[in-house]
Amino acid sequence: MLQISVAQLYDDNRDKLGFAWIGGKAGGATKLWRDSTGVAALVGHLNLIHPNRIQVLGNHEIAHLAAFGEAELFQTLGNLFAVHPVAIVVADGAPADVRMLKAAEASGTAVFATDLPGAQVIDQLRRYLGKALAERLKRASLALYEAGRAYADPRGIIIADTKFEFGTTSGARGDHAVPRSMHGRAWTRGAHHG
Numbered sequence: 001m002l003q004i005s006v007a008q009l010y011d012d013n014r015d016k017l018g019f020a021w022i023g024g025k026a027g028g029a030t031k032l033w034r035d036s037t038g039v040a041a042l043v044g045h046l047n048l049i050h051p052n053r054i055q056v057l058g059n060h061e062i063a064h065l066a067a068f069g070e071a072e073l074f075q076t077l078g079n080l081f082a083v084h085p086v087a088i089v090v091a092d093g094a095p096a097d098v099r100m101l102k103a104a105e106a107s108g109t110a111v112f113a114t115d116l117p118g119a120q121v122i123d124q125l126r127r128y129l130g131k132a133l134a135e136r137l138k139r140a141s142l143a144l145y146e147a148g149r150a151y152a153d154p155r156g157i158i159i160a161d162t163k164f165e166f167g168t169t170s171g172a173r174g175d176h177a178v179p180r181s182m183h184g185r186a187w188t189r190g191a192h193h194g
Helices: 006-017 025-029 059-066 070-082 098-107 118-155
Strands: 002-005 020-023 031-034 043-045 054-057 087-090 110-113 157-171 174-188
Touching: 002 006, 006 025, 006 031, 006 087, 006 110, 006 118, 020 098, 025 110, 043 118, 054 059, 054 118, 059 070, 070 098, 087 118, 098 110, 118 157
Parallel strands: 043 054, 054 087, 087 110
Antiparallel strands: 002 031, 020 110, 157 174
């Protein structure tokens, strides 16, 4: 349901989070997507399990990677990029490992750098994504209500107290918000005394 390009995420947060795009420019068109149930899981510290995630690497994660021998590091980087992260954020002003940047470039994964602490980056991006999802659901709810009102009004029906529950569906043009159920009350015009 939530779809946002990495380039849009960067543009919207560049100033607030002090982002510099340091690698993987081809990753700008990559889409971050999630339905309403998983916004918090879209951003987090280094994680080799969850795909479609913004991976944040601070001093601890960079030190962890630097402690590996060459073979272990290449295996770990292979595992990291195998889950197709949407983007990598190197936080805490930590130095970006050149080998990681090369792997990101090869996989088309955007890499941003910031001096802000990783926890602050995660918190801010989660808030940003939560607001983006809420705005998208608001637009979908209003459009659905307006379509229902346009249908009901000429028939003398007043729609009130409407609640929509949304899910997602995938199609040729990507994932879309779709109503799962609708609850509300309706009256015929003239019968309502409110």
